[in-house]
Amino acid sequence: MRLKSNSNINGRLWGWDPPLKSSYDAVIIGGGLHGLATAYFLARHHGMSRVAVIEKRYIGFGGSGRNTAIVRANQRTQENLPLYKEALEMWPVLTRELDFNLMFYNCGNLNLAHSEAALKAMRLQVASAQIYGIQSQLVDPEQCKTLIPALDISDRPRYPIYGGMYHPPGGIVRHDAVVWGLAKGAARKGIHIHQGTEVTGIGVKNQKIVSVETDKGKINTSRVLNAAGGYSAALSYQMLGIRLPISVLTIQAMVTQPLKPLLNHVVSSGAYHCYANQTLKGEIATGAHMDPWPNYTNQSTARYIKHQAEAVTEFLPCLKGVKFMRIWGGLADMTPDMAPIIYGNDPIKGYYIDCGWGYFGFKSCLVTGKYMAKFMADGTCPNILKPFTLRRFEQHRLMGETAAVVNYSPDN
Numbered sequence: 001m002r003l004k005s006n007s008n009i010n011g012r013l014w015g016w017d018p019p020l021k022s023s024y025d026a027v028i029i030g031g032g033l034h035g036l037a038t039a040y041f042l043a044r045h046h047g048m049s050r051v052a053v054i055e056k057r058y059i060g061f062g063g064s065g066r067n068t069a070i071v072r073a074n075q076r077t078q079e080n081l082p083l084y085k086e087a088l089e090m091w092p093v094l095t096r097e098l099d100f101n102l103m104f105y106n107c108g109n110l111n112l113a114h115s116e117a118a119l120k121a122m123r124l125q126v127a128s129a130q131i132y133g134i135q136s137q138l139v140d141p142e143q144c145k146t147l148i149p150a151l152d153i154s155d156r157p158r159y160p161i162y163g164g165m166y167h168p169p170g171g172i173v174r175h176d177a178v179v180w181g182l183a184k185g186a187a188r189k190g191i192h193i194h195q196g197t198e199v200t201g202i203g204v205k206n207q208k209i210v211s212v213e214t215d216k217g218k219i220n221t222s223r224v225l226n227a228a229g230g231y232s233a234a235l236s237y238q239m240l241g242i243r244l245p246i247s248v249l250t251i252q253a254m255v256t257q258p259l260k261p262l263l264n265h266v267v268s269s270g271a272y273h274c275y276a277n278q279t280l281k282g283e284i285a286t287g288a289h290m291d292p293w294p295n296y297t298n299q300s301t302a303r304y305i306k307h308q309a310e311a312v313t314e315f316l317p318c319l320k321g322v323k324f325m326r327i328w329g330g331l332a333d334m335t336p337d338m339a340p341i342i343y344g345n346d347p348i349k350g351y352y353i354d355c356g357w358g359y360f361g362f363k364s365c366l367v368t369g370k371y372m373a374k375f376m377a378d379g380t381c382p383n384i385l386k387p388f389t390l391r392r393f394e395q396h397r398l399m400g401e402t403a404a405v406v407n408y409s410p411d412n
């Protein structure tokens, strides 16, 4: 007996693999959070359900299933702040809408400052956030300690704590729950999710998208979204000759053995290139700056394990002696200004791009999916996405998000 496509049989989230059709109204390359969110909103807000998500491995294989699940809205620039504010507000809404527990844990984020210069940069960032109605405040070392009693605020560490930026509305969300919830929501609305299917080419005629080639057959379509994460730039260039200013670097992360609750906020330090939070299972999940050389590997390195152990125990010394249990890596698609590329219909009609997310693609997936779906449905770029045009690079209009990260290091 053949089971029906996309039915919710035997408790499976999105049923069995649907047959690959020869034509769809839109094809989305990449079954990560950005691809799945766009598919979901195309169906939900625009009645477009003849849509295929094509994923070469399995949904969540890319950064979407490998990130450290931190969400926040206290970005730095006027272009990014409204986007991330709306993104943060969407988690509880989507939890209800999808009828799926995304495990949003609103624990708040504390960024540590280890120099006067870092505090100055944070003051600017706090003020910018407040202009957009985003809760963010400067705190002194004692207030940092009140928030996280395990912090060492003495002058013992190499970089003593000068203060911090506290952002109560942020927190963590369970990343794989978001992947599954969106896949379930999209499939229920008739979207076809094809795992184990690779896009191998994109057909263009008279500067318009006409088809997508996959290793399972050809699909006729007039709209394609490149949401291939770390592979998006290679794909764009190899299939269409369009260069994207993206470097691909590995980010590594790891978790410790489960511990009793000790870290009730996300804590991060630009100086130590280190951030940490405690998962609902009790593990300390910790991540760092990306590897300093471009590559396409998901492997981890001994150098990084050493760095991370040294860094996190500098400001949380109670973690000394705790065992790391798992370590992994994922790809980050980095643009020169640490802001994404969200673009479409130029120079090829029907070709849309949503990539270049670097560190920030988890927290932004719902809001970008919502507006990218609108862009693909009516062909006009929504105002909130306009600043992220690919053309900003040739117009020398780079955004200032990079400063929000590097300013915090006393070594810079």
Ligand SMILES: Cc1cc2nc3c(=O)[nH]c(=O)nc-3n(C[C@H](O)[C@H](O)[C@H](O)COP(=O)(O)OP(=O)(O)OC[C@H]3O[C@@H](n4cnc5c(N)ncnc54)[C@H](O)[C@@H]3O)c2cc1C
Residues within 6 Å of the ligand: 029, 030, 031, 032, 033, 034, 035, 054, 055, 056, 057, 058, 059, 060, 061, 062, 063, 064, 065, 066, 067, 068, 069, 070, 071, 197, 198, 199, 200, 227, 228, 229, 230, 231, 235, 251, 252, 253, 287, 328, 329, 330, 331, 332, 354, 355, 357, 358, 359, 360, 361, 362, 363, 364
């Ligand atoms: C260790 C780590 C920690 C991170 N922490 C955070 C964090 O705390 N907060 C945050 O906001 N962000 C974080 N990020 C970044 C975030 O995970 C990514 O920006 C985000 O997942 C990107 O999602 P995506 O949907 O664009 O791409 P991806 O999730 O990478 O999905 C792209 C998909 O495209 C598929 N694909 C590629 N080529 C093809 C092809 N030819 N045919 C078919 N399919 C193809 C891939 O298999 C992949 O599944 C982190 C990333 C890493 C690696």
